[in-house]
Amino acid sequence: MTEVTISGTGCITCLGNSPEDLLAAALSGQHGLSTDPHLGLTLGYTNESLIPSLRSAINNHPYGRSLFPNGISEDIRTMPLVYLYSCLLAAMKQAQWDHIPKDTGVIFATTTGYVPYWEDDLVAFQAGKISEQDFTVSFQDHPLSRPLDPLFQGRHIDGPLRIVTSACAAGTQALALAHQWIALGKVQRCIVAGTELLSTLTIRGFNSLSLISKNPCAPFDQNRDGINLSEAAGLIILERADLAKTKIASLSGGGMSLDSYDMTSPDPSGHGIVRAIEAALKNASIPAKTIDWIHTHGTGSQANDIAEAAAMSHIFGSVTPPVSSTKGLHGHALAVSGIIETILCIEAMNHKTILGTLNHQQADEKIKACIQKENLAFDVRRILKTTLGFGGVNAAIVLTHGLGTN
Amino acid sequence: MVLLTQQKKSIFVAAVGTAKRNECIDMDRDPSFRKATLPMMMAWQALNKALKSVTTEARSDDENRANRKDWGLVFGTSHGELEVTKDFLVTLATKGLARPILFQNSLHHSTLGFISLKLGISGPGITVSNHFFSGEDAISAAIDLIEGGHCDVAVTVAVDTLVHGLEAALGQYYPGGQIEGEGAGCLILANAAGLKRLGAKPLAAFDRISINHQAGIGKPKDGHIEVSSDYDADGLEKIAHYLQEAKTLQTLSLKKPDGTSATIQWRHSSKERESAPC
Amino acid sequence: MQSPQVVTNVIETIFDSVNLRFVDKTTVNENTVLGQGGLGLDSVDILEVVVAIEHRFGVKLQDKKSGVEAFQSVGTIAKFVETNTDATH
Numbered sequence A: 001m002t003e004v005t006i007s008g009t010g011c012i013t014c015l016g017n018s019p020e021d022l023l024a025a026a027l028s029g030q031h032g033l034s035t036d037p038h039l040g041l042t043l044g045y046t047n048e049s050l051i052p053s054l055r056s057a058i059n060n061h062p063y064g065r066s067l068f069p070n071g072i073s074e075d076i077r078t079m080p081l082v083y084l085y086s087c088l089l090a091a092m093k094q095a096q097w098d099h100i101p102k103d104t105g106v107i108f109a110t111t112t113g114y115v116p117y118w119e120d121d122l123v124a125f126q127a128g129k130i131s132e133q134d135f136t137v138s139f140q141d142h143p144l145s146r147p148l149d150p151l152f153q154g155r156h157i158d159g160p161l162r163i164v165t166s167a168c169a170a171g172t173q174a175l176a177l178a179h180q181w182i183a184l185g186k187v188q189r190c191i192v193a194g195t196e197l198l199s200t201l202t203i204r205g206f207n208s209l210s211l212i213s214k215n216p217c218a219p220f221d222q223n224r225d226g227i228n229l230s231e232a233a234g235l236i237i238l239e240r241a242d243l244a245k246t247k248i249a250s251l252s253g254g255g256m257s258l259d260s261y262d263m264t265s266p267d268p269s270g271h272g273i274v275r276a277i278e279a280a281l282k283n284a285s286i287p288a289k290t291i292d293w294i295h296t297h298g299t300g301s302q303a304n305d306i307a308e309a310a311a312m313s314h315i316f317g318s319v320t321p322p323v324s325s326t327k328g329l330h331g332h333a334l335a336v337s338g339i340i341e342t343i344l345c346i347e348a349m350n351h352k353t354i355l356g357t358l359n360h361q362q363a364d365e366k367i368k369a370c371i372q373k374e375n376l377a378f379d380v381r382r383i384l385k386t387t388l389g390f391g392g393v394n395a396a397i398v399l400t401h402g403l404g405t406n
Numbered sequence B: 001m002v003l004l005t006q007q008k009k010s011i012f013v014a015a016v017g018t019a020k021r022n023e024c025i026d027m028d029r030d031p032s033f034r035k036a037t038l039p040m041m042m043a044w045q046a047l048n049k050a051l052k053s054v055t056t057e058a059r060s061d062d063e064n065r066a067n068r069k070d071w072g073l074v075f076g077t078s079h080g081e082l083e084v085t086k087d088f089l090v091t092l093a094t095k096g097l098a099r100p101i102l103f104q105n106s107l108h109h110s111t112l113g114f115i116s117l118k119l120g121i122s123g124p125g126i127t128v129s130n131h132f133f134s135g136e137d138a139i140s141a142a143i144d145l146i147e148g149g150h151c152d153v154a155v156t157v158a159v160d161t162l163v164h165g166l167e168a169a170l171g172q173y174y175p176g177g178q179i180e181g182e183g184a185g186c187l188i189l190a191n192a193a194g195l196k197r198l199g200a201k202p203l204a205a206f207d208r209i210s211i212n213h214q215a216g217i218g219k220p221k222d223g224h225i226e227v228s229s230d231y232d233a234d235g236l237e238k239i240a241h242y243l244q245e246a247k248t249l250q251t252l253s254l255k256k257p258d259g260t261s262a263t264i265q266w267r268h269s270s271k272e273r274e275s276a277p278c
Numbered sequence C: 001m002q003s004p005q006v007v008t009n010v011i012e013t014i015f016d017s018v019n020l021r022f023v024d025k026t027t028v029n030e031n032t033v034l035g036q037g038g039l040g041l042d043s044v045d046i047l048e049v050v051v052a053i054e055h056r057f058g059v060k061l062q063d064k065k066s067g068v069e070a071f072q073s074v075g076t077i078a079k080f081v082e083t084n085t086d087a088t089h
Helices: A019-028 A048-059 A063-067 A075-096 A113-125 A133-142 A148-152 A165-182 A199-207 A271-284 A302-315 A332-351 B038-052 B083-096 B100-106 B111-117 B131-146 B191-198 B234-245 B270-275 C004-017 C043-057 C065-068 C074-087
Strands: A004-012 A033-034 A039-045 A105-109 A159-165 A189-195 A232-240 A245-257 A293-295 A382-391 A393-405 B001-008 B012-019 B073-076 B127-129 B154-159 B184-191 B205-210 B226-228 B251-254 B261-267
Touching: A004 A019, A004 A075, A004 A165, A004 A271, A004 A332, A019 A332, A019 B083, A033 A271, A039 A199, A048 B205, A063 A075, A075 A148, A075 A189, A075 A232, A075 A245, A075 A332, A105 A148, A105 A332, A113 A133, A113 A165, A133 B100, A133 B251, A148 A159, A159 A165, A165 A189, A165 A245, A165 A332, A165 A382, A165 A393, A165 B127, A189 A332, A199 B083, A199 B100, A245 A271, A245 A332, A245 B127, A245 B270, A271 A302, A271 A382, A293 A332, A302 A382, A332 A382, A332 B083, A332 B127, B001 B073, B012 B038, B012 B191, B038 B111, B038 B154, B038 B184, B073 B111, B073 B131, B083 B100, B100 B111, B100 C043, B111 B127, B111 B154, B111 B191, B111 B261, B127 B131, B131 B154, B131 B184, B131 B234, B131 B261, B154 B191, B154 B234, B184 B191, B184 B234, B191 C043, B234 B251, B234 B261, C004 C043, C004 C074, C043 C074, C065 C074
Parallel strands: A105 A159, A105 A189, A293 A382, B073 B127, B073 B154, B226 B251
Antiparallel strands: A004 A232, A004 A245, A033 A039, A189 A232, A245 A393, A382 A393, B001 B205, B012 B184, B012 B205, B154 B184, B205 B261, B251 B261
16 A cells, blocks of 8 residues: 655644644643633634735745745735645645645645635625625635635646535545545645635634534533634645655545434434544554544534544443544634644654643543543554544544654 | 546446426425525435436435445535525624524535435545536546545535526626526446446446646547536536437536636447446 | 413414424414424524524523523423513513
8 A cells, every 4th residue: 555644734723833833832731712702702813913924935935936926915815825825835845845746636625715705795795885896806716726726827736636625524534535646646745735714604603503612612521512613724745655755644544424414413423433433444454453542523512522432432442542632722623623633643743742632621421432631741653533524524534653854 | 637537447427417496496395305405405306316217226315225324425516505605694794693504504515414314325425616627526526435445336416506696706707707507417426336236237437537727628529529617516417418418438528717627538338338237 | 371472473483494384384382392293393493493582582591501491392482482571571
């Protein structure tokens, strides 16, 4: 089986704007969430005051200049581009790419795309406050593929493009698909990326489903009362192992399933998640007992945590490997969650640490899985990462230790 | 020219279906469609036609859910549930009400959840949204799932619907700045093992799907049909239509409003039908 | 026993909010439960009904627990509406 190497990563999150910053915050237990006094909800915002310097760095970078010959403009709507391409340049540096090689594909994950920039204008247009022409201009970025245009229209990349928008599982699905693309020889390399910005639609929408907590979330805790939405951008470079100059970790395989149970709540038995995990383990050709750490979706919602914990108990028995969720640090970045959490997992693995579950005090009595509360020094070799999404989607990937530069 | 998919082993088209809006009037008379959106209803109509032409018990929507348990499901859409998103945002702005059902339905991905529930499909499921290539990428994703060994049968559906009042905004990339098209297409794809389980004779087998991100596709040759898109995700509906029409090796080029294009090649000969299992 | 007019208005609000337009209203009364065995509404439907009832009658649920009790049946909703509407006068 062709080995797939993770050779570069980049991220912009409420917790920090590099994988190193993410890890440092996680090790010190410093979260990046804030309670919005107006809404009474705890959310994770990125630091917008850094955008000018991020933009300037792209515009002054040799490859950034070839991607954006006229520079990225200062329009507020360029935020997704600034975030995405900051992540790309950081990952390329790590992977020792000075340009994107031939035979590289892209799989991009997002649920809302540019919604934050046109949702108010849609309402204004419907109310007759702005013209059809003005709304048309505002809506020009509606295609979810929009942020990838500089790469494809500018002929910087020659491989296939897929945009996955399977709700919160999209990022992990993108990684599973990218693994397959490389393993089966469809491409030699693949960029997996995503952007997700907070919007009125998502904040008020999730709140209408009584899913958001006023406080930082407490995954698997008996007193948990909801999730914290956050925004983020993340990017992972995957390469066929023999081609990679840098090796951060290996992506060993992935699996997917559907619950076919409910439109928004997961099947509490966890059976759907079990099937995704079994598919991932089979795809990676490894037995469950080689997993050292299970990094879950663990949003802090009543339903999610019960279902995931049940799945872990089913697969791993009465004594599971340490099970944790880091959403108390960085919140739930919807489609991008699988990407930034994978980045955090491999940073921790290379730091010989299993990250604990911030804000978790006492497990819900229905939960039998072994929830890891504190950070733990451990020589991690294999991580199982799971992600769930609306519509009953489940995705799981296996990450394996691998460190060094060829 | 970017190769989206070229299989080593044959992936067959077992059935096709297409649907339009006027087939969905009063569908919510059936309680299971009470909260269904127009894209969900159109997806269902297209899918139901495809299922009906499959010759085993698996075709019925209620019977034999167990037969569909390990099927895969891919949904493609460019602008998804724009009408429902508009309703949610406008109700919020004008009445201060955040309506849960509207939000639940507003995701691009909600149709996939709906179909999965309705049919009992619990294999792998992906929603894709790649603007003009949403239909083609849905097919490519379904092929990926089968080739990757995740399922033997994959249902692939792509839908885009018009939203009254937003035709100019949606059609800004189309000639004349207006969009008039909408529709739903469905293909049921399977490998040899999946075809056997379905008890279906294949309509065709895909050879390759490629995407041209730059304008201009060159001169079409004999046996090569070129058509223009009339809505973003119509690649799948068009492919479904031509698969039913064509009898020999075919190349279909789908020209997109911005000059880019997708080219799909398939084998559709009696030879293919004879060599397929069952 | 709640006021017939309030019960009628509650039924109408429920029907509009979760699209029961093809259900025969004459089969629904005070005793009809929202969930299984009655209207067959799921948890998201019930959240929708809460939003609609709060808006229509100008009432507000104080917490989740009292909400679960108040939104069991048409009758319990009517009682909740009447109690909270009276309290404001």
